[in-house]
Amino acid sequence: MLYRRFEQLIDIFRDAPTAAPPDRVWPFYTYYLKQVWPSFAALLVVGLFAALIEVALFSYLSRIIDLAQGTPNPNFFSDHALELTWMVVVALVLRPIFFGLHDLLVHQTLSPGMTSMIRWQNHSYVLKQSLNFFQNDFAGRIAQRIMQTGNSLRDSAVQAVDALWHVVIYAISALVLFAEADWRLMIPLLVWIAAYIGALYYFVPRVKERSVEASDARSKLMGRIVDGYTNIATLKLFAHTNFEQHYAKEAIEEQTVKAQMAGRVVTSMDVAITTMNGLLIVGTTALALWLWTQSLITVGAIALATGLVIRIVNMSGWIMWVVTGIFENIGMVQDGLRTISQPVSVTDQEQAKPLAVANGEVRFEHVDFHYGKKRGIIGDLNLTIKPGEKIGLIGPSGAGKSTLVNLLLRLYDVEGGRIMIDGQNIAEVGQESLRARIGMITQDTSLLHRSIRDNLLYGKPDATDAELWDAVHKARADEFIPLLSDAEGRTGFDAHVGERGVKLSGGQRQRIAIARVLLKDAPILIMDEATSALDSEVEAAIQESLETLMQGKTVIAIAHRLSTIARMDRLVVLENGKIAESGTHAELLAHRGLYARLWAHQTGGFVGID
Structure with a gap:
């Protein structure tokens, strides 16, 4: 019940707030984040408390060490019962609660819900694009960008929230705790913070730039591979396996080089941060020991300073990788929105009425x-x-x-x-x-990789089985449909036809297309070489059905075989x-x-x- 409640916080199929998503990065982010702002606000609050609890545990360590100094005290637990009980409550109750809430918000709400919502809205928008949009790009690359943009936007937003609180809370809390022990303990941390910010300022823009290039190369590679698979029959017929390998090899080589260039920046950044972290640990520990030798701080303060600095160092590596990941994801989002946010060239007017x-x-x-x-x-x-x-x-x-x-x-x-x-x-x-008011039978019939039934119902979604059989019979498709089967054991109307209908012959695909238009029964009919894929015997058999289909309709027929339209x-x-x-x-x-x-x-x- 708890899981389901968090999983239902985001309506993944909600309508987009505007007709088109923004075409710039930050407006693109806010466009989607505004739609899920309650969940993100909750994540911010939970993240704040989770970070405060983590820092509190280090202050408890220092306090316990100071309380335990000197000779053993049999009354230790009774003397400090209230303070120790609070520490237990924080560690065993509050910490699991807030970290559990954090995980629920990330893994049950934002990770699946926000990602699916972004993909749904982007897919819905891209479907409205004109034919020219799809003809000018790889189908695989368009799909890749829709899939990766949702993931990347979500990851970068969630990581930014997590990183924000860890950086702010740890830095401020550490400075406060150090100042309480001795103000001089703040000096190494302040110097390190300045150097760390400088490193981020230098490296992050370069990581982002290289990530955009790597993402574009990755999308290009995906497009080329999918293009080859989609046209595998052509590849086999022309015996061009080697050519196709070379075509993909160029894209793989380009993608590898771009990834390596991005990796150089990341490696350089990692080395710089590791060096800075080593200086922070040595400087803070040495300073704390010196202050202890001067009786200026306690042993607990040494433990606090050393432990907290090591935690900050470990966190800094994580933060650097998170920040790198954030900007890599921003690069992917930037690459994706170039495709997703293109304006639709063929649009309906605001007051467009249905055609009568x-x-x-x-x-x-x-x-x-x-x-x-x-x-x-x-x-x-x-x-x-x-x-x-x-x-x-x-x-x-x-x-x-x-x-x-x-x-x-x-x-x-x-x-x-x-x-x-x-x-x-x-x-x-x-x-x-x-x-919807125009039926069309094309020369190159492309079927959806779904069942025969699903393909036929494209013509009339609410058609009955009787109507399906009538259309199939008139199109002479009842001769082969009962004999069909697929690899999953589905037969007849339930058999799947393969991508673009490749498991059927050209004539079979054409007869399915004719049956689909018979079901649609639109008042205007367009036939573009409607019988070109049929042999003469089948064409003669369904000619009567085509005559029936054309009755009472306005018909435009394109034919290169002039004998088929001479009677128009x-x-x-x-x-x-x-x-x-x-x-x-x-x-x-x-x-x-x-x-x-x-x-x-x-x-x-x-x-x-x-």
Whole structure:
């Protein structure tokens, strides 16, 4: 019950306070620490008392030695019962209570709770990024930064709290206790504190700088390794194991060099602190002995001074490593926020309404898009697709077919003009509602590394088993699903398909994708080479299902195999981002333009893939 109470102090799935996390280090820290401030405030208070108790134990040692001087006293315990009882209470009751509270706050509350909360909020934010964000980086590196940022931020914050009280309490308490014995005992400690601060001032910024470089190299290495594993089939097919090893070797070599450079600073710092610590022990002990020979302090004061200095020396090494760890973690956080805190390029307006599709009319009005370049791709394009109309997009590679579809899905924002669905500008509606009203079957179908059932339910999360079977049957996927199994012994709908669906053939993946869109039943349908991965027999078998799927829907079909879309209501031929021709199959053949030339070049073949 006690553990559970501490484990529930932080709501790990709480909403982020703002739309985007800050893009600078200290605001980034405070952004998350503010969300868990009660737990951190409790840790500060508990840490204060824990540090005070530790110092009190050293003062008790000095007091016991002084009380025990002289001849043995049979009445020792009765004479000092109250004082000794208090010492026992502090050592056996208060110390376990406060150290236990400290561990509960760190290990039950902050360590799992705060870390998971940071990861949840960062993951939720990164999911909103545009397609371009993920295309410009390694998936492994993005994931690595999300995972390490939560850990590093938590560790550095907790370590800073622990280090703060130990430094402040030990330094001040030691100076006070030394002053009570003899003010001259303070001199070596004051000199050491000044030198210690100087060492921190010199070394810590250098540790931080090297740690940022090492963290970036580590993320780069992770990205390269994951990229190789993700594309293992390509690696095997091209027999490039040695090339991939060399590719990873470069990153490992860079990461090792960066880690070694960071290690040089840490080693130099350790040697400097160890030397200073030795001088502190020798100086304080020698001074205490000299003062004792002059009858200026007691034997208990010698024990106090020597014991406390040794404790401070041991603590100083820990503090130095903690401070180093803090700034290493700050470096990792700084490396991570460069990815995490990037602004989202495709965003919803504040008052964005859900898209309402009654008819399914789609209009492209003077649309310009050049991927941020001055010109190219699509320029001043106008196209109206009537409700329920089925058009085919045709054109050579680079004509802009896939780009036009991506703009309709608002994976990118147009750079000029607008796109309307039933009179609603898609830039003014919620992205989720827009994509929920559009079904799409792509040429390169990528499945989630989950069960067949989970992949199908992406189309309709609340679908019944009967609806699943109906969609699977129409897509002719019922021929292979019952025969599937995985390494964990799961079969049929429960079998997992591997990363990106690699355990299925291309045709099987395509049929799962078609079944998923059948379940979604969106009023606007986009097909990008929907049957390209199917053999002729299977394609003919599900053609009827596709005809059923297209009924009553506005359809945009991209095909490089022109025979698959020749029966569409209208064909739109793109060339260099503009509409070159438009009409039915017969009309375009009679026109003897670009479409006629493409048709003539095909005898069951393909146009260049977009």
